[in-house]
Amino acid sequence: MSVEITGREAEGTRWDLVVIGSGTAGADAAVRAAQLGLKVLLIERNRDRPGGTCVNVGCVPTKKLLYLADHYHELSKYLVNEGLIIDAKLDVKAMFRAKDQLISQIIAWYTFRVFPSWGIKMLFGEARLASPNSVKVGDSVIETKNVLIATGSRPKVPPIRGVEEGLRRGFVITSDDFFSLDSIPDSILIIGGGAIGVELGTLLHKLGSKVIIVEIMDRLLPTFADAELGNYLANRVMREMYGVDVRVGTSVTEVDPDNRLVRLSSGEAVKVDKVLVAVGRVPNTEGLNLEGVGVEVKNGAIMVDDHSRTNVPSIYAAGDVTGKYMLASVAKVQGIVAAENVAGINSRIDYNLVPMVVFSDPEVASVGIAASKDDPKYMVTKMPNTINYRAIAYNKPYGWTKIVIERGSKRVVGFHMIGPWASEIVNTAVIAIKNGLTLDEVKELVFSHPVFTELLIDAMELASGSNVYLPKR
Structure with a gap:
């Protein structure tokens, strides 16, 4: 990769901005900062997964799979009555290969075209803050005028009896794990009726799974301000149109991997092939030495203002690690705002008009x-x-x-x-x-x-x- 440098090479340069994390917030911030004439180093800990959640296990692969599932569903269920008589067959492995190809295409576009064109350098390794103006990667200490933390998030695992054991044995999967499946389960219970649970529930139903969605709150999409959206989605769409089994006001009390059972607060025990955990995500703040340099963290998230600044003047944060909305759309703007403020532009993000979207059908x-x-x-x-x-x-x-x-x-x-x-x-x-x-x-x-x-x-x-x-x- 032409943009890659070593830790020793990074030590020899005085950087204007070091970005930790190459997801939506980090990558867009790096490009914007470089456009403004800053010398930028982008650090990514996972060589096998540059690009972060959205590109690898989030919005990008989900949309590709939803696109394919929608066409399969339309051809096999409806369009046969409108002149398109096709014997639609499902090749899950080919679908997932198409998804992987899209991911590789996007990553290559940035690493071989966008980043080199702006002079952005990339270092692979585990980064931690050594001071407000230096980052340590391995044995190398890299000096910088400013730091942007954009380390993203990971799926939240609820403290339900049997879930951890289920994860180890493959009976339980997270939303990240879903994208590594090699087959579609005949039946699946989804814990969580938010955006992730609804989108993956829609996708799995269209690919032939018998889907059960369990939501502890009294409606689907409980974080949406208009309650009618979640109620219509549950009743008119999921239940009536698709036959998806939606249980609101219900919680999972135990997962039993041995018998492939899920026990619910109603007292019912449901037998399924897989359990998908979709109860949200948590910021990745561990190992960054945030306390050591005085960065304020609350409920596991880095606190930032509308300028993407932390309480430490030289340190910024953007994306899921800030705990604000955890949307790629917000991460992009937060990253760009951070880059512009580093460059001396008084830029801010307006959190009053953030669109909330679910890519269901x-x-x-x-x-x-x-x-x-x-x-x-x-x-x-x-x-x-x-x-x-x-x-x-x-x-x-x-x-x-x-x-x-x-x-x-x-x-x-x-x-x-x-x-x-x-x-x-x-x-x-x-x-x-x-x-x-x-x-x-x-x-x-x-x-x-x-x-x-x-x-x-x-x-x-x-x-x-x-x-x-x-x-x-």
Whole structure:
């Protein structure tokens, strides 16, 4: 690898920024800092997995597998009635090879094209802070003006009886382990009904698994502000459309690897082939010597401000290690903000408008204020997706698009959707909310037609009384 250097070579250079971790936050920060003329060293401890969680065991491989599963599901279940008569067969090993090829392609793009073009150097090894301005890797102590910690996260393992033993024996897997499977289990119980559990549950169902999702809270997606999203997903989608067994308000009390059983708080014992733990992730802060240099850590996460700074002026942190949202989208902006502040630009991240997305089918997206219909400050309008022409053409006329309007100003302040391409439409909503788009102004906009994005405009037109797609109530 042309960007790789040794610890001894790194010692001989005075760096402007040393980045620990090559995931989304670290890689994007390194590139942005180099663009601004800084001399950057990127340190990664895992030679076999540069690129971090998103590229290797997160958003990238999940989307590839979901893309393939969606096509398989459509061909085998629906399109046979619309002229596409194909004997669809599932080759799981080929699917996972395609996933691995995508990962290798992205890693190669950065290590052989992007990093060398900006003069970024890369060092493989375990890094720890020796001081606020130096990093130790092996026997080498590397001096730097600034440090960015971007060491990411790992799956959280709940303290459930039998889980640790189940992990050792392969009966229990984490979301990271999922991407190393060589076959799809006939049945699986997923502990956790958040974004990870729902996405992998959707994927596994489409690939033929009998899926059970167990969520301790009273609904799926319990961290989403609009409770209706999780309830609709559980009842209308998972249970009715797919036949997935969803248990909310239920916990797992014991995992029994010997008998391949999972015992629930309801007293039931469920027999399955695999158990998938998807109860969140925890920051990777161990071994960094954070206490030794005085970096503030709370509940296992590094504390940062809106400029991605820690309480130590020369040390920044970005990505999952900060415990904020644990989304690649946030990690990217945090990393870029850190790099720009290192370069002397007063840059910050706005945590008030972070879109939350689940790549289920239908997709779920949410941003901004959630309100009830009886809230005097807001007007809440829900548009059924059933009238969108493209949704009908694509066999996806389900779900709804909800907007929240501030009554006084008529500005859109919230967007919550379950439906096709919600992950894309929410970004348009972010721009609309950020720029204070009002109901009156939306009438002046011309969108291409027919597209899914019209659902946002249709919902706003419904709120203003000018929607032309629905019958008179």
